[in-house]
Amino acid sequence: MPSTSSATVAEEAERKYSATGDRPLPDLTGLPSVDAIDVDRFELSAQYYDTADLCLLRSKITLRRREGGDDAGWHLKLPSGVDTRTELHFPLGDDSAEDVPADLGSLLRGIRRGAPLSLAALLVTRRHRHRLRSSDGGFVAEVVVDDVDAVRSADGSEIRWKEIEVEWNSTLGDKTIGRFLTALEERFAAVGITRSESPSKLHRVLGDLLPARPPIAKGLIPVRDYLSSELHTLGLSDIAVRRDARDAVHSMRKAARRLRSALQTYSDEIVVDPDLVDELRWLGRRLSPSRDLEVQWERLTDRVADIPVESHREATRARIDEYFSARSEAARLEAVDTLDSDRYVGLLTRLDAAITDIAPATEAAGARPKVARKELLRAVAALSKKVSRRVDRVGDAENPAERDALMHRARKGAKRMRYAIEVIAPLHPKRSGRILDRFDDFQDLLGEFQDSVVAREHLLDMLSEQGHTAETSFGLGILFRIETEIGDAQAAHLDSGWRKAYRAARRLWT
Incomplete structure (x- = not known):
């Protein structure tokens, strides 16, 4: 066999x-x-x-x-x-x-x-x-x-x-x-x-x-096509995760997040089962440890070269490898167990039905079964206001821990908005391409900040464990300082980064 x-x-x-x-x-x-x-x-x-x-x-x-x-x-x-x-x-x-x-x-x-x-x-x-x-x-x-x-x-x-x-x-x-x-x-x-x-x-x-796709309101075609594409990506990533292919968990998490974001953002335009959104959130959380450990292991290993005392680098790298290796294997097995569960298969089956039977929210209420482009744009505009409020709140943080939490909320909101723009990109291909470029820059800023936060958490975990030598304590301490400086630098550019992304996006609805 x-x-x-x-x-x-x-x-x-x-x-x-x-x-x-x-x-x-x-x-x-x-x-x-x-x-x-x-x-x-x-x-x-x-x-x-x-x-x-x-x-x-x-x-x-x-x-x-x-x-x-x-x-x-x-x-x-x-x-x-x-x-x-x-x-x-x-x-x-x-x-x-x-x-x-x-x-x-x-x-x-x-x-x-x-x-x-x-x-x-x-x-x-x-x-x-x-x-x-x-x-x-x-x-x-x-x-x-x-x-x-x-x-x-x-x-x-x-x-x-x-x-x-x-x-x-x-x-x-x-x-x-x-x-x-x-x-x-x-x-x-x-x-x-x-x-x-x-x-x-x-x-x-x-x-x-093969069954023909049922006819739907014209305004819903880009939404259905987007959901279908991401579900297809989710399925291929599922196979890659089981094969332990590189970046497979990342691809699968991203597809699940995009599906969830689209369903949430356009819930006023299409009929959405709230439990389906919760199940996609569950899937993302189950996959999260495996992906986060993969990213952080590579990040901190690369950062070892920044330790100023060369003789301390090898011991620090060995400590990092020891810390992540056992945790990564356990997280990967947890991810595969999730994919083998009946709950996960049930989620896929429900997503199939939701996409096949996609319908305007107005249809459920007995009104005209039609969704106009402007209604999809209105949903993106409303989402931009939420992101703006989250960005503004970061400046009111009273301490670094609160700032980190608020930055993370801003990041999740901006990511959701980016995915919402992806859904309607076929309606405005040239304009959307430029907007998404701006959002990529903003997401890079927020992603680097969040990675620095998580890196500091792992470094503190390593430092709290027994059996450290002077070399590893020194090396891990240096890496913690570097990650703190990276986070502070990214946070300082939050407002300007959001303004550029927002100015580009508002051309869709103004």
Whole structure:
């Protein structure tokens, strides 16, 4: 049985093209960077798995068990960018083709909403492969012609088609690959080969079974699109957290925070279940320790270089590593336990329903089911007043502890406002881009301040523990002083930073 630890990970860059009849490929010799072509033929058999309601396909994820060729195994493909996907490859082991390995099922628990995975389609592909190489034998690209026979499990229907795939070596650089693809597609166009409308073979087989999105008020389209996008990010981040990928917890927390912020900010315009907001807050809090420890460990390790006595740096760094290592592993396990909980799966299911059934708040009250752009802008304007009040209160703080708490409230309000602007950015793309740049600057200021506050808390915890040497006490004390100075410097720029962000944002509603 494959396990996640046995997986190999690769970035796959490819495009699919439609071919009709027996039309042959154009001549591939003489393409940019290509000096040799190897040709072979073979057959592939693949079983594709999904839930009954196609949760994986709706998330642009494919899971298959493939036999034949030179990459037999379990393949999990995750979207990662334009023309690119991240592929996790697991060895076949002794598993039956009828069952998805438990480790793979666990990795996809959030995406599948706890539902079982079963055979969705069987594909047999007769592949004619052309491997294009450079003068030194390096891999440039692979052009394959696939004759595909597919049977889908839902109704037993059979589908047959021919397609062309081009996969390239992205490490060659954008310019090199750009020249290659331009030349190749010119030759394709000359013989009537065009880009495929289906993003994957499985989508071609099952795409017509995906439900259409229900019509909604025009003014709510950017809200629904934003919520859908962030829920998709949340799902992909879920998989990354389970794999212990770098920055995965940060990405997941941010998606949860954006979902919560959008639901709160536009609660006067759309029907929102307050309990859903509370559940997103719960998720963020459960993920928070893992992310905060990751950030602080890296921050304080980097800061060690600022200790003026070089001989004290190594001992201080060792103390920091000792402090964070045990805590970080415990926090990561807590995060994964959260993702395995029924409460978390229930939250995802409710988010699905809330986005699918999104409706204007006026509709619930029996009034006209319409949301105008100006109503969305009015919500952002109201939020800006709250942030202004929070910023003003910081200046009234009577001591550093109170100032730190008020700065944190201002930071949370500004972040919520930034996310609210992201929601309506499609309505004012150019103007919103400039505004978000200003908010990025302001958030950087507030984020650096908050990181300095948390760093000081960790340093005090370290200093309070037993077993310190003179070197570590000195080093940790120096780091505490540095973090205090950083916090004071950021707080001094709070008013000016907010004024710049606010002046940019108010152009949306004035």
